[in-house]
Amino acid sequence: MPQFKPFKGVRPTEETSQNFVTLAVNQYSKEELENYINTKDNSFLHVILPTWDETIKDSKEKFKKVRENFEDFIERKILTQDKSSFYIYQVIQPDGRQTKGLVGLVSIEDYKNNKIKRHEETIERRVELFADYLKESHFHAEPVLLTYKPTQRVDLLIDTEMKRKPMLKVSEENGVQHLLWRVDNRLNLKQFKESIENLNELYIADGHHRMESSERYTQYATKNSEDEVYGNEAFNYTLALLVSNEDLIINDYNRLIKDLNGLSSQEFLSALEEYFEIIPKKDELTVPTKKHHLVLYLDGEFYSLFVKNNILTTEGLSELDTYIFEENVLKPILNIQDSRKDSRVHYEKGTRSKAGIEALKNKVDHSEYKAAFAFYPIDVKDLQLISDLGLKMPPKSTYIEPKPLSGFPVFDLNE
Structure with missing residues (x-):
């Protein structure tokens, strides 16, 4: 049964959230990125701006600068850090479609032991590039999207929490809404943790490269740790959004x-x-x-x-x-x-x-x-069947939603 842990999320405040969170960087064209940077302030794209700064030649220096920017945003109180929490993330489309899921940490060891199952081959160049980024930036700003076979207990816990007012609410220009609730009550944390850990397995829906890069980062951090490694260190986990396969939207x-x-x-x-x-x-x-x-x-x-x-x-x-x-x-x-x-x-x-x-x-x-x-569109049950059989889909077989925003919240690997 897979591990599931709360974490001390780093996130924008109610005042800074609308400006800070962005789409994942690969959702923008070069022209859109330049326009965003030049017309807006204090966004997540400003944090990672050094990654495409052509005046910085050494990639390691680029990624170190990203970490410096991240810490600067915390110091300037654009970002704040919560106590140990899970988060509920909901996306509402303009046509009324809704998806919701639970944000927390999953174990790299579970991924290695196939408790978190994959269905897609990865491209080495992309895996290595993001692993190098993690080695210097030491944070995850977008979760791996995982899915699970529906369980009434998890759904009930999520629905109960969502009766409260969301902590943050952000709207995209196209009308898509993103809402975030924080779960930090000790009893509720225990109930969520136990409910997820009672599942037999989790399936990667989207984020195979991110998961593989996270494993590389864990290997690197373990090898370079000055202290004895026990397995509960932050670098042994990665950020994940867990969505029931009934809530997952798979497009053609x-x-x-x-x-x-x-x-x-x-x-x-x-x-x-x-x-x-x-x-x-x-x-x-x-x-x-x-x-x-x-x-x-x-x-x-x-x-x-x-x-x-x-x-x-x-x-x-x-x-x-x-x-x-x-x-x-x-x-x-x-x-x-x-x-x-x-x-x-x-x-x-x-x-x-x-x-x-x-x-x-x-x-x-x-x-x-x-x-x-x-x-x-491929049925989620077929996606899970492929994973259970240890097979791999052809490239670009699915386009899966929700697509979480960057920085909503962030997992600081130095927490």
Whole structure:
């Protein structure tokens, strides 16, 4: 059963929160980052500004400067540190969709022992870069997103706490609201801790690279500790947001293809017929309606592709349309053998609606892409099945929400 611990969160105050918290840095373009830095003050992006400061050549110095900025924000009381707490985090979308979860610390040892299960391969370069960042900055500002099979006791505890007024409330420009409650009552802390630790396992929904980098940081901190290491030190844990799989929102992740590997459109469709039942939809905007229903957009027309049963031969992975697409379309027909590196395939986040299909159509009609494939969102139960079997999904199989804000709250590894 996985460990779950409260921590002394570092967070903005009610007065500074709206300006301080931001989206994760990779959610901004270079131009948006520059505009944000130049037009706003005292945000999390100002804390991590040295990471893209081209006047600082040594990456270690960049990350040290981030730590200095973080401590300066605490000293100037832009940030404050709580006593040991759990936090409840809720996200409310403009369309009324809501997700809620519990923020606390999970054990790196549990991750190593597969009590925290993964479903995605990581890219070494990204893992090493963030591990180097942690070695100098010594804080986590965004949690790994974990999910668990629903349990009534945890839901009841969270719902009870949420009857109180939230401690912090922040609104994005697009209308998305982020609310935070703090749990610091000793009895309530004990109840939350015991309820989570009664779960058999946790699953990584989003944040595989962050989790892997955290393990590297733990190895580094253990090796360089001047004191004997007992396992309860802060560096043996990482920040996590735990969300029931019933609250998790999994969106589709679609594919744009630059060329048909020398095939004509008709030859391409004929090759697909080996693996799919194909129903032409002409110019009717078509959305996948269920698992194993893909949609192709090619030469101004839509096609519904239904997976043939005879190719569903691989346990676990055959539940994933992205895997079926990799093994039966990308590799044998388009000769795209490594979709992580081949520039002929591009990944496009979906919206679970016609708006996402319309966006794919526009990119094919007005840019360099020859075709688009749309997928039905992967079911969270299939994500957990892949993790339980020790398998890995193809890259960009899911786009998962909620996407927590940066700095809401922060886990200081020097606490």
